[in-house]
Amino acid sequence: MTEQGEDHRSGQQDGARARTLRRVLWGAGIAVAATAAMVAVTLPRGASAHSDTTAGATPASSTGQSGTGGNAVTENDAPQGTQTGIGPLTKAEVDRARTIATTALQHGTPRGLRTAEGAQGAEYLDTDLVDTPDATSDAPRRVEVLFYDYGHDQLVKQTVNLATGTVEHTDTATGVQPPPSNDETRQAAALLIKDPLGKGLRTDFKAATKGQDLTSPDQLRLRGLSFNTGEQSAPAGLDKCGRNRCVRLFTQAKNGPWIDTTDYVIDLSDHTVGRIH
Known part of the structure; x- marks a missing residue:
């Protein structure tokens, strides 16, 4: 299988795990989520560090979806054509649901919603079919669209009825941290690259590429993990993670x-970088 094929399969598997974990987190609440999300994550095969500024992999709060720099693999690699009942979402349905949900957020919620970059609005995370096991083939198609509002540090879930083109419910939750989107993973990498704590990553990248300077996430293949201090211990400087949106990274030139950066935690809410060990 080609590397592209392996990336595609990896993206689908990561996406399925992310969706399952997201439902556990949302449905169980913060207290129970900590137990449900204690998944040990190890470095991808072949991962290594080239300098003593990076350390070995440690358990992470939850597996995230994959990002691959300029060749991103999304977890919504949707089939084409018309779908009914509980059939997989098509790309057209994903796009339509996202548009409906975004429009509702812009017109029906208080001001102050912010993306990770500080722009007005909320950061889009994911779209998935509402899990209704007893749905029939003629049942209305309902979709959950997830956003993260950095203005209030909360998760926002819009339930969209594709038959009527309306948002039926809007739910919010704090302290619930699903895996980061590809865009959030890329932004976390950009912050780490520029931060003084990113010196080890820059040094290792230069050694791995025979002298190239690391200046952009586009030079890396990335995977992101959410980090929540409610689920694992961390230094005092990271105690806001969980209330804030925090990410750990797997990085590869x-x-x-692979270059081991799993000791570093990037707070996308505060735009700061901390270290676990």
Whole structure:
């Protein structure tokens, strides 16, 4: 199988795990979520560090979806054509649901919603069919669209009825941290690259690429993990993670080795970088 094929399969598997974990987190609440989300995550095969500024992998709060730099694999690699009942969402349905949900957020919620970059609105995370096991083939198609509002540090879920083109419910939750989107993963990498704590990553990348300077996430293949101090211990400087949106990273030089950055936690809410060990 080609590398592209492996990336595609990896993206689908990561997406399925992310959706399952997201439902557990949302349905169980913060207290129970900590137990449900204690999944040990190890470095991808072949991962290594080239300098003593990076350390070995440690347990992470939850597996995230994959990002691959300029060749991103989304967890919504949807089939084409018309779908009914509980059939997989099509790309057209995903796009339509996202548009409906975004429009509702813009017109029906208080001001102050912010994306990770600070723009007005909320950060889009994911779209998935509402899990209704007893749905029939002629049942209305309902879709959950997830956003993260950095203005209030809360998760926003819009339930969209595709038959009527309306948002039926809007729910919010704090302290619930699903895996980061590809865009959030990329933004976390950009912050780490620029931060003084990113020196080890920059040094290792330069060694791995025979002298190239690391200046952009586009030079890396990335995977993101959410980080929540309610689920694992961390230094005092990271005690806001969980209330804030925090991310850990697996990084790999494109066409090169993995570089271990799992000790570093990027707070996307505060735009700061901390270290676990």
